[in-house]
Amino acid sequence: MNGPSRLSRSMLVLSGALLIIWLILPLVPMLIWSFAHGWRFPDLLPQQWSLQAWDYALSDRSGTLESLGVTILIAALATLLSILVGVPAGRALGLYKFRGKGLIELMILAPVIVPGIAVALGLHSVFIQLGLTNTLAGVVLVHLVPTLPYMTLVMAGIFANYDPAHESQARSLGANAVQTFWHVTLPAIMPGIIVGGLFAFLVSWSQYILTLLIGGGRVITLPLLLFSFASAGRNDITGAIGIIYILPGILILLFTARHLSGSNGAVGGFGRI
Amino acid sequence: MSDRMRIALLLAPAMTVIVVLFFGGLAVGVMRSFNWMPVIGLTEPNLDAYRAVLSDPDFLRSFGLTLYISITSTLISAVIAIAAALLLRQSFAGRGAINLLFQLNLTVPHIVGAIGVLYLFSQSGFFARMAFHIGLIARPAEFPALVFDPFAIGIILQYVWKEVPFIGVIVLAQMQALGTDYESVARSLGASRWQAFRHVLLPLILPGVLSASIIVFAFTFGAYEVPLLLGASHPQALPVLAYKTYTDVDLAARPEAMAMAVVIALLSALMIWAYLRATRARLRS
Numbered sequence A: 001m002n003g004p005s006r007l008s009r010s011m012l013v014l015s016g017a018l019l020i021i022w023l024i025l026p027l028v029p030m031l032i033w034s035f036a037h038g039w040r041f042p043d044l045l046p047q048q049w050s051l052q053a054w055d056y057a058l059s060d061r062s063g064t065l066e067s068l069g070v071t072i073l074i075a076a077l078a079t080l081l082s083i084l085v086g087v088p089a090g091r092a093l094g095l096y097k098f099r100g101k102g103l104i105e106l107m108i109l110a111p112v113i114v115p116g117i118a119v120a121l122g123l124h125s126v127f128i129q130l131g132l133t134n135t136l137a138g139v140v141l142v143h144l145v146p147t148l149p150y151m152t153l154v155m156a157g158i159f160a161n162y163d164p165a166h167e168s169q170a171r172s173l174g175a176n177a178v179q180t181f182w183h184v185t186l187p188a189i190m191p192g193i194i195v196g197g198l199f200a201f202l203v204s205w206s207q208y209i210l211t212l213l214i215g216g217g218r219v220i221t222l223p224l225l226l227f228s229f230a231s232a233g234r235n236d237i238t239g240a241i242g243i244i245y246i247l248p249g250i251l252i253l254l255f256t257a258r259h260l261s262g263s264n265g266a267v268g269g270f271g272r273i
Numbered sequence B: 001m002s003d004r005m006r007i008a009l010l011l012a013p014a015m016t017v018i019v020v021l022f023f024g025g026l027a028v029g030v031m032r033s034f035n036w037m038p039v040i041g042l043t044e045p046n047l048d049a050y051r052a053v054l055s056d057p058d059f060l061r062s063f064g065l066t067l068y069i070s071i072t073s074t075l076i077s078a079v080i081a082i083a084a085a086l087l088l089r090q091s092f093a094g095r096g097a098i099n100l101l102f103q104l105n106l107t108v109p110h111i112v113g114a115i116g117v118l119y120l121f122s123q124s125g126f127f128a129r130m131a132f133h134i135g136l137i138a139r140p141a142e143f144p145a146l147v148f149d150p151f152a153i154g155i156i157l158q159y160v161w162k163e164v165p166f167i168g169v170i171v172l173a174q175m176q177a178l179g180t181d182y183e184s185v186a187r188s189l190g191a192s193r194w195q196a197f198r199h200v201l202l203p204l205i206l207p208g209v210l211s212a213s214i215i216v217f218a219f220t221f222g223a224y225e226v227p228l229l230l231g232a233s234h235p236q237a238l239p240v241l242a243y244k245t246y247t248d249v250d251l252a253a254r255p256e257a258m259a260m261a262v263v264i265a266l267l268s269a270l271m272i273w274a275y276l277r278a279t280r281a282r283l284r285s
Helices: A006-024 A027-034 A052-057 A064-095 A101-113 A116-130 A136-160 A165-172 A177-205 A209-215 A222-231 A235-259 A265-272 B003-033 B048-054 B057-088 B095-107 B110-121 B126-134 B153-178 B181-188 B193-222 B225-230 B238-246 B251-284
Strands: none
Touching: A006 B057, A006 B095, A006 B153, A027 A052, A027 A235, A027 B110, A052 A235, A064 A101, A064 A136, A064 A177, A064 A222, A064 A235, A064 B003, A101 A136, A101 B003, A101 B193, A101 B251, A116 A136, A116 A209, A116 B003, A116 B193, A116 B238, A116 B251, A136 A177, A136 A209, A136 B003, A165 A177, A177 A235, A209 A222, A209 B238, A222 A235, A222 B110, A222 B225, A235 B095, A235 B110, B003 B251, B048 B057, B048 B251, B057 B095, B057 B153, B057 B193, B057 B238, B095 B153, B110 B126, B110 B153, B110 B225, B153 B193, B153 B225, B181 B193, B193 B251, B225 B238, B238 B251
């Protein structure tokens, strides 16, 4: 193939630059707002800069730190439960062929595609009876609906490339079941648990309607707090909380960039973030 | 322990969670949409909620709007994503950094993107200010309404922003796995660049594009916070209407909310069927 001409080469660079600018642009006004002290139409930049919004966002009055704690706690618990339940299921799906496997995979895939609100309304009326509405435990449980399928599918991919023969070798050398799991299985599947777990965390981190409905406005995670400041028109505080809210995701992306490509099952989870 | 037993034990916890929380939630929604809930004394199922919802012009308008938003967002995202993947598969200096920037908003939650779109495209937003400085408008109100607008432009812009990298990353991986050999052969046999793309590369990547697009379509059809923040107050996107109806002070409206949730679930069931067909085609190719 001939190399592209100079003209088409510069067209390529130009459209690439436009693409990247468009992808980053929506985050820029948020960042500027968080340092703005009044930013009226038609000024392109704030007349005055200030750290007031950050001061307020990080103070007790705004409730940000409390929300941050609640959001981390819910996401960590949902992730932990997803790992405990999803790793065994992923092992069954990745290592074995059995009758009804297609149906099981379909049932696990369904929550990835069916929107949360379609499930959450029915679940809400059951959770009322069980006293789980307006509680943190209820929110953690409902977050399992999007996080667990995702963790299971990632682990199924890991186990599909896993050789269980190492386990029987360890057993024949005298290791017991716990030792075998700890020293043989776990190190082999650890990368999958870490990447899958980080993204299950992010899936929980980004939930809105499930938290709103089951938490009933009592369990206030960061996105709920962010929304209330955004709809109140407090752009500067919204900006500061928004930046705090997206930081973990960006850090996780930087940390896992090497492990990720579109052919990796982990990417599918982005559809729910 | 037999393999059957082992498989059943490994799967039991996960299937319990999914059957109880996911299918249980769906089932209760379906039952309540038929006004059928023996536990609380509703023993005669009926179609009242569906009759009320399907004859309500507000519901029909919401349904139409949501369908329009999902179709438009998915199509635009898929086309731009393919173009972006074609661009990013070239080798150039700084490719690693550009690829990382391309993936940056994958982890940014939708609500943050929606706020960003609001600050960019509202009538006092960044682009309105630019328009003022170039002399296109004299007042914010003269800037075209791109958010809270009847054509849901703001909502679509947000979805396109968020979903182009999602579809793009999947398509890019497919292109890189395929390599350029097939296209080179087509080119050496006299195909133009467009022909090589249209008749060789596109059919090969189409199943992947389809399965990613189906996830996007189902997501945008059921998403709540984006249309809540960027949408017009009337008509509202279906999930917004369903939530509003559910939390209405009039508890009698709840079965109607459930009926709307069932409509959303049915449409996503259709998407799952399409997804399976697409992934089967992908495995075959």
